[in-house]
């Protein structure tokens with residue numbers, strides 16, 4: 001049985017919720033036994049497609065990758081980001097896009113970035129059968145309004161605003177909330193105050209769970225190294241070294257060797 005959204009909500013205050021992003025079927029297959037939740041993040045626009053923000057990501061991209069992750073996993077709860085522009089206009093627009101996302105991918109829930117202004121949309125979804133993961137604090141889809149990817153809540157007025165956002169999204173019925181790029185004190189205060197479990201990224205161990213972009217923690221997306229990313233592997237270096245060794249082998253005709261070829265032609269009978 002796949003992990004359900006209510007099961008994750010029930011983990012509030014208990015064993016931390018383990019979450020990673022995944023964008024492809026083979027990566028989902030590798031991560032699935034070890035995590036509670038696989039997040040198909042719109043960060044794929046930056047990590048896989050080379051965009052300099054998540055804004056160019058489309059519904060079609062999220063659906064293609066969401067369906068792939070679903071095919072590659074059996075156990076984890078699957079949550080897909082609704083991309084920029086697909087939900088901000090109205091609750092009705094958001095709901096239509098979320099229904100399409102669920103029908104075409106088989107995912108369990110969707111995630112949307114937003115605070116108090118988004119609470120009516122969250123309530124609209126939950127009343128109509130779609131579990132919602134919230135996302136407050138640093139919201140990458142608002143990079144042009146924020147003027148960069150800066151941590152939120154350094155000053156008390158901004159901290160109060162993020163707290164009010166988290167409370168509104170939790171009270172609207174979100175089953176969990178991503179809290180991104182906030183001070184430890186604020187993450188702890190939000191986690192203590194809201195009913196929904198908090199999933200932190202750059203938000204300290206004071207949250208009910210953690211998420212990282214998998215390519216960041218594997219050292220595959222090497223250009224990105226903010227302080228909240230812990231490197232658990234250096235796969236970027238492994239890939240470079242493998243490519244270099246292959247190139248040298250091809251140029252020197254060391255590859256392919258006798259063990260890599262189909263043998264000799266036999267005389268027809």
Ligand SMILES: Nc1nc(=O)c2c([nH]1)NC[C@@H]1CN(c3ccc(C(=O)N[C@@H](CCC(=O)O)C(=O)O)cc3)CN21
Nearest residue numbers: 043046047054140148149150151181213216221224226
């Ligand atoms: N690969 C990847 N990993 C992520 O964690 C991620 C993405 N992509 N794309 C979408 C957003 C963007 N994110 C970011 C990007 C940069 C900082 C960062 O470097 N912040 C610094 C300096 C910012 C500044 O002052 O301009 C900080 O101190 O907060 C944080 C989160 C997190 N998300």
Ligand SMILES: CC(C)C(=O)C(=O)O
Nearest residue numbers: 021041042043178213
């Ligand atoms: C890291 C998570 C929170 C995300 O929104 C993404 O990967 O797009």
Ligand SMILES: [Mg+2]
Nearest residue numbers: 041042043081
């Ligand atoms: Mg995202």
